[in-house]
Amino acid sequence: MRSFFYVLSALAIIGLAFWSYQENYKTRASLKEVSALQNQIGLAREKLAVLRAEWAYLNRPERLRELAEINYDRLGLLPLSPEQFGKIDQVAFPAPELGPVTNPVDVSADLEANP
Amino acid sequence: MIRTPLRPLTQILKARESGENPDVIERENIRARHEIMRDKSRMRAEGRLLVLGVIFACAFAVIGLRMGALAASEPHEPRAAATGASITAGRADILDRNGRILATNLTTHALYAQPPHMIDKARAARELVAIFPDLDEGKLVRQFTGSRKFIWIRKKISPEQMQAVHEIGDPGLMFGSREMRLYPNGKLAAHILGGASFGREGVQSAEVIGTAGVEKTYDDFLRDPTLDGQPLQLSIDMTIQAATREVLWGGMKLMNAKGAAAVLMDVHTGEVISMVSLPDFDPNTRPRVLTEGDASDSPLFNRAVQGVYELGSVFKIFAAAQALETGLVNPSTMVNTKGPLRWGKFRIRDFHNYGAQLSMTDVIVKSSNIGTANVAVKIGVKRQREFLASLGLLEATPVELIEAAGAKPLLPPNWSELSTMTISYGHGLSTSPLHLATAYSSVLNGGYRVKPTLMRQNGPRKGAPVVSERTSAQARSMLRQVVVRGTASFGEVEGYAVGGKTGTADKPKPNGGYYKDKVVATFASVFPAHDPKYVLVVTLDEPVETSGSKPRRTAGWTSVPVAAEIIRRVAPLLGLRPEVEPLHPTGVTLTSN
Numbered sequence: 001m002r003s004f005f006y007v008l009s010a011l012a013i014i015g016l017a018f019w020s021y022q023e024n025y026k027t028r029a030s031l032k033e034v035s036a037l038q039n040q041i042g043l044a045r046e047k048l049a050v051l052r053a054e055w056a057y058l059n060r061p062e063r064l065r066e067l068a069e070i071n072y073d074r075l076g077l078l079p080l081s082p083e084q085f086g087k088i089d090q091v092a093f094p095a096p097e098l099g100p101v102t103n104p105v106d107v108s109a110d111l112e113a114n115p
Numbered sequence: 116m117i118r119t120p121l122r123p124l125t126q127i128l129k130a131r132e133s134g135e136n137p138d139v140i141e142r143e144n145i146r147a148r149h150e151i152m153r154d155k156s157r158m159r160a161e162g163r164l165l166v167l168g169v170i171f172a173c174a175f176a177v178i179g180l181r182m183g184a185l186a187a188s189e190p191h192e193p194r195a196a197a198t199g200a201s202i203t204a205g206r207a208d209i210l211d212r213n214g215r216i217l218a219t220n221l222t223t224h225a226l227y228a229q230p231p232h233m234i235d236k237a238r239a240a241r242e243l244v245a246i247f248p249d250l251d252e253g254k255l256v257r258q259f260t261g262s263r264k265f266i267w268i269r270k271k272i273s274p275e276q277m278q279a280v281h282e283i284g285d286p287g288l289m290f291g292s293r294e295m296r297l298y299p300n301g302k303l304a305a306h307i308l309g310g311a312s313f314g315r316e317g318v319q320s321a322e323v324i325g326t327a328g329v330e331k332t333y334d335d336f337l338r339d340p341t342l343d344g345q346p347l348q349l350s351i352d353m354t355i356q357a358a359t360r361e362v363l364w365g366g367m368k369l370m371n372a373k374g375a376a377a378v379l380m381d382v383h384t385g386e387v388i389s390m391v392s393l394p395d396f397d398p399n400t401r402p403r404v405l406t407e408g409d410a411s412d413s414p415l416f417n418r419a420v421q422g423v424y425e426l427g428s429v430f431k432i433f434a435a436a437q438a439l440e441t442g443l444v445n446p447s448t449m450v451n452t453k454g455p456l457r458w459g460k461f462r463i464r465d466f467h468n469y470g471a472q473l474s475m476t477d478v479i480v481k482s483s484n485i486g487t488a489n490v491a492v493k494i495g496v497k498r499q500r501e502f503l504a505s506l507g508l509l510e511a512t513p514v515e516l517i518e519a520a521g522a523k524p525l526l527p528p529n530w531s532e533l534s535t536m537t538i539s540y541g542h543g544l545s546t547s548p549l550h551l552a553t554a555y556s557s558v559l560n561g562g563y564r565v566k567p568t569l570m571r572q573n574g575p576r577k578g579a580p581v582v583s584e585r586t587s588a589q590a591r592s593m594l595r596q597v598v599v600r601g602t603a604s605f606g607e608v609e610g611y612a613v614g615g616k617t618g619t620a621d622k623p624k625p626n627g628g629y630y631k632d633k634v635v636a637t638f639a640s641v642f643p644a645h646d647p648k649y650v651l652v653v654t655l656d657e658p659v660e661t662s663g664s665k666p667r668r669t670a671g672w673t674s675v676p677v678a679a680e681i682i683r684r685v686a687p688l689l690g691l692r693p694e695v696e697p698l699h700p701t702g703v704t705l706t707s708n
Binding site: 046049050052053055056057059060061062065079080081082083084085 | 215216219220221222297299300301303353354356357358361608609610611683684686687688692693
């Protein structure tokens with residue numbers, strides 16, 4: 001009985017050692033992955049910052065104004081002026097649709113009969 | 116286990132035979148057994164103590180070694196913790212009121228040399244000069260061949276330049292990464308943003324610090340790591356700032372002015388929507404501070420905040436508003452305008468002779484110095500001073516620019532009755548255009564004080580009441596009359612009911628007296644006058660309008676058309692719909708019998 005326990009605990013130790021060895025390597029692998037991902041995140045953020053700066057630079061009012069002037073004949077963009085504000089009552093109601101013709105009057109026949 | 120019996124039969128029998136006491140044998144055996152037991156337990160106790168000692172020694176050794184290791188090693192971030200957002204740029208962005216970027220960071224590189232690692236020093240110097248033409252080849256060679264081990268060559272280089280330096284291929288030329296402050300809009304809001312430069316510098320990084328403007332005022336906020344890169348949102352609207360700057364720049368050129376400033380302020384919140392000072396500079400390459408000459412000639416000088424000028428007749432509305440508030444006059448009270456007005460040896464004149472008397476409204480509409488001075492005398496020195504102080508005209512503006520605190524208004528050293536008279540029409544008290552915009556906002560928004568701010572606000576911030584709602588409406592109506600039939604007739608913008616007051620002040624000479632042909636022309640306006648939303652102050656420095664036979668310098672010919680054009684461009688962008696001005700109710704007239 002006792003020797004059985006000895007063998008059992010020895011096996012348990014071997015098993016635990018194997019398990020912890022594996023866990024250790026798994027942890028190392030995930031730590032490596034995490035640091036790679038963090039690096040990637042950092043690079044992506046840096047890239048994003050550059051893109052945002054570039055977007056802001058390309059959309060600076062000075063450049064947009066120049067572009068609007070260069071492309072005036074195609075786009076015809078002008079500064080917003082007070083006249084461009086409309087009122088809701090300037091918009092016409094849609095014209096009422098004509099109803100279906102149910103009893104047509106034959107005008108031409110009438111004209112032919114009584115010229 | 117074989118136990119030795121205490122009374123072994125053979126010995127007992129032998130003892131009995133010889134007549135000895137057998138108990139002696141038993142006691143002897145008990146003693147021997149006790150001795151063995153004692154020895155055993157001592158051994159065990161000693162062994163336990165030893166083990167315990169070893170365990171304690173190990174534990175202390177582990178703790179000691181761990182403490183030593185922690186104290187001696189470099190700290191590093193916990194890698195397993197999923198933080199994410201903490202990897203952000205060192206300095207927060209600055210945004211306009213709609214979230215568009217005014218200032219951001221860019222990663223770039225600094226170039227340095229380590230001469231001991233360099234191979235062909237002369238060639239490296241020659242090639243570097245080919246890339247950076249402003250470097251001096253002889254000086255570089257001297258530095259490379261000298262005793263120095265480390266030389267900064269460039270603080271910031273572009274990726275193309277970095278590639279070119281790589282292509283030199285010298286192992287002694289190295290790069291350190293740098294965060295660079297970038298202002299993508301260039302000159303647009305130069306005076307507001309200020310600028311940034313490097314503070315303490317290491318090889319691999321350098322801290323970016325603000326040198327002027329909001330960058331310096333909010334330096335701690337922008338660099339605070341606990342805020343996690345939260346951006347700073349200003350009240351400036353980029354589109355409106357761009358439109359204002361464009362029109363003002365054109366106006367400055369047309370009117371042959373040396374400088375110009377414009378402030379557009381929300382009357383209810385005190386938010387500065389747009390603030391332009393010309394000439395301006397590019398904050399990406401901030402010029403050096405002038406070390407000699409007049410500071411106001413430098414493009415770094417913010418005329419809207421730092422430029423304290425005597426602004427002239429724009430101040431008349433304050434005297435009128437106070438007189439209305441204290442009940443001294445109502446808009447149709449006749450005021451004596453017979454000139455010239457004498458006070459001691461001084462004489463106060465008008466631009467034209469306006470006859471013996473004018474109504475209070477007409478004093479403002481025609482801009483009569485004498486009429487305003489007479490009203491100011493009735494108000495008195497103390498009350499005038501208190502009123503102007505309540506509008507914030509006697510102290511530096513609390514706006515969030517590092518330069519603002521230094522721009523204190525210039526008060527008369529002795530505030531006499533004469534000072535009261537001259538200040539009532541804007542001479543003798545020098546203030547900045549921003550002061551004026553704030554004071555106009557406070558008087559015209561319904562009469563509560565506002566504080567100028569560059570930070571975006573949520574909703575109006577009502578301060579202490581300055582004048583009553585009724586006085587405020589009367590003042591606005593007077594200003595509207597100035598545009599409809601007075602000195603600012605060019606200020607009419609169809610649909611926006613502009614009200615405003617012109618002011619033309621002669622510039623003081625540095626050594627006393629005033630120039631005859633140099634003026635500061637100001638137009639302070641509010642629109643729409645019947646429902647005030649915004650105040651616009653336009654100031655031109657030394658404008659001359661030369662389309663007529665004689666050069667014209669008054670604000671009505673110079674600042675007013677520029678301001679009108681700004682309003683025409685900016686009001687639709689602000690979302691203001693052109694409206695027909697409501698007429699005064701007619702038909703019912705209050706009469707007495």
